[in-house]
Amino acid sequence: MAAKKILYISPMPLASNPALDSIAYGIQSACHEVGMDLRVALHDVRTVSPSESLPGQVRAAIGAKVDAIIFYVVDPEAGRMAVQEARQAGIAVFSIARPKYAVNASLSYPGFNQGVFMMDYLTSQLAPGSAVGIIGGPQALTDAEEVAGLVFSLQRSHCKLVNDPFRPEYSNLTDNRGGAWGPIRLLLERHPEVQGLAPYNDETMLGIVAYLDEIGRTGDLKIVSRNGTPEAVEAVRKGKTLATWDLDPPGVGRSVAELVIQHLQGTRCYDDYAAMSPAGRMITSVNVETWRPWDERVSQTALAIGL
DSSP states (O other), X not given: OOOOEEEEEESSOTTSOHHHHHHHHHHHHHHHHTTOEEEEEEOOTTTSOHHHHHHHHHHHHHHTTOSEEEEEOSSTXXXXXHHHXXXXXXXXXXXXXXXXXXXXEEEEOOHHHHHHHHHHHHHHTSOTTOEEEEEBOSOOHHHHHHHHHHHHHHHTSSSEEOSOTTSGGGBOTTOSSGGGHHHHXXXXXXXXXXXXXXXXXHHHHHHHHHHHHHTTOTTOSEEEEEEOOHHHHHHHHTTSSSEEEEOOHHHHHHXXXXXXXXXXXXXXXXXXXXXXXXXXXXXXXXXGGGOOOHHHHSOOOOOOBOO
């Protein structure tokens, strides 16, 4: 019997976002353990919107007669008709984050909770009345939920929010380090009193730390960020930031793959089921030595790109 074929549609190219790469490796590892074939299609949401690209990728998977599709939700409306066509063709469809239409099952981060936990920690390290800024991202669903949690916690704390992280000028729309310089420059120009900062992800944080080094303000701000990438953990170890939230991307990948495997093996039959990944944990100077690198948690065998 031929191995089951699964397509994972990633929202960004390899080496663009370490967490997304690790999710793909987690999916692959779980699939390979049970003899299933994973193929990966790479997209770049920074240059082409999911509403333009996702339908074509899903329809290509229909033509290739895959057994299942996994895609990462950036725009919760994108791909609706194509996904319906895939399911009508007998292909099981799964997603990371929940779209606004039915799939067999979705796996979501508890992004809001992660944002709350991150900001709870940051404000615990600041004096009453301290000014805090938040740098948002390109409005992907998982990131926007995290930012909402950051705002929720901060507005109920003894500190004060000085900017609107949902406004484009305070957001890293390119999701890379260079894209963080404009928002942090503007924030510090308008609010030089800022003492605490929560960039929505580690790549943005690393760009901000580089900018602070450039202008001679290294160590001036207390910073927390999300993902738990190796470089972010090293920033914690060196005292450049307070903490990074390790959301365990390899575990996220394995978790969504397990839903697919159960469905294809017939041990579970999923239809519009919503699952949650584990929340993860905050990596601080107190526990940094217990952190395990992602490549020690999952094999990083080369991914099979394309159908």
